Amino acid sequence: MSKVNLRPAATMFPLPVMLITCVDASGKPNIITLAWVGMVNSVPPMVSISIRPGRYSHGLVKASQEFVVNIPSEEMIGKVDLCGVVSGREVDKFSETGLTPVPAQEVSSPLIEECPVNLECKVKRIIPLGSHDLFLGEIVVIHSDDTVLKEKGLIDIAKALPVAYCAGARQYWSMGKMLGWYGFTKGRL
Amino acid sequence: MSKVNLRPAATMFPLPVMLITCVDASGKPNIITLAWVGMVNSVPPMVSISIRPGRYSHGLVKASQEFVVNIPSEEMIGKVDLCGVVSGREVDKFSETGLTPVPAQEVSSPLIEECPVNLECKVKRIIPLGSHDLFLGEIVVIHSDDTVLKEKGLIDIAKALPVAYCAGARQYWSMGKMLGWYGFTKGRL
Numbered sequence: 001m002s003k004v005n006l007r008p009a010a011t012m013f014p015l016p017v018m019l020i021t022c023v024d025a026s027g028k029p030n031i032i033t034l035a036w037v038g039m040v041n042s043v044p045p046m047v048s049i050s051i052r053p054g055r056y057s058h059g060l061v062k063a064s065q066e067f068v069v070n071i072p073s074e075e076m077i078g079k080v081d082l083c084g085v086v087s088g089r090e091v092d093k094f095s096e097t098g099l100t101p102v103p104a105q106e107v108s109s110p111l112i113e114e115c116p117v118n119l120e121c122k123v124k125r126i127i128p129l130g131s132h133d134l135f136l137g138e139i140v141v142i143h144s145d146d147t148v149l150k151e152k153g154l155i156d157i158a159k160a161l162p163v164a165y166c167a168g169a170r171q172y173w174s175m176g177k178m179l180g181w182y183g184f185t186k187g188r189l
Numbered sequence: 190m191s192k193v194n195l196r197p198a199a200t201m202f203p204l205p206v207m208l209i210t211c212v213d214a215s216g217k218p219n220i221i222t223l224a225w226v227g228m229v230n231s232v233p234p235m236v237s238i239s240i241r242p243g244r245y246s247h248g249l250v251k252a253s254q255e256f257v258v259n260i261p262s263e264e265m266i267g268k269v270d271l272c273g274v275v276s277g278r279e280v281d282k283f284s285e286t287g288l289t290p291v292p293a294q295e296v297s298s299p300l301i302e303e304c305p306v307n308l309e310c311k312v313k314r315i316i317p318l319g320s321h322d323l324f325l326g327e328i329v330v331i332h333s334d335d336t337v338l339k340e341k342g343l344i345d346i347a348k349a350l351p352v353a354y355c356a357g358a359r360q361y362w363s364m365g366k367m368l369g370w371y372g373f374t375k376g377r378l
Contacts (some may be wrong), residue, residue: 008233011344018340039239042198042199107205111192145191162203175364
């Protein structure tokens, strides 16, 4: 084995794959699939999503200053891919996918009912980086299906069945096996 | 099934689990495991990492303005967990884990040899968010083991075997099966 150089690019994996919902000025909802998504802060809980300025959802999130992060399950992978490759300017993605918009509590963007976890977010800051603008959003409400909840408000990943995007491979992957709990080593090998 | 509310928190999954290397002023290297990591921009390629100001690595990255993102494999999960729960102030994590530091090209922070992919990054911006500071880093060099490379510079995920952290469950998970390539639906179900 030896190390070789690759051209600097988005070679990071695994990444989240999230269905982001947003609304236009009339309240009509849209969906965009994003993998340039991450947790960025714990107190207050904040996420980041990066969107190209040319994408239809970019203008919607910028104007409304809000969005919902919907965590899809692996059986939805076709719908997840579709929402990443067609534009809301031409296609009503809720009609096209059959996904169900349900009202959120604190934002106008809908939750996607079929996604087991939904995070309502309000935009706190927009940072232009080049090809993408970085939206920093505070999580104001979290919804979870009762069917994927375990004791203590923890999520049962074996039921939620989330999807990862492996940039560098351009592939979606399911979760495999649970390798351990955070802190399982107690700091010793 | 019905939706229930959870307290706003870092309930997002899957997330990357990365070993971030950095150096102190004398060149002594440290490792910190982070899951608050993501891709944020494509041109130029940029990543974000969030670190609490109290963590030892925070001061190192802030002072040196650089870091390396090392992508671990599932067999390293114990070392990954250890580097997230002990402090570089008290423990030499390279000695403790037996991981091997090798020189990078453009930064002083070392690569971790055992990690199949390594991203050398230079800090472009630091944004305080509350509990964490968000470091935005440009990827300047990427290294890959030749053993995990496929044609066209793509990564073979079944060989790299990366790990996801499922916040909301507090668990590390391996990858399962490949669900599809980006764009596999060609925009149609």
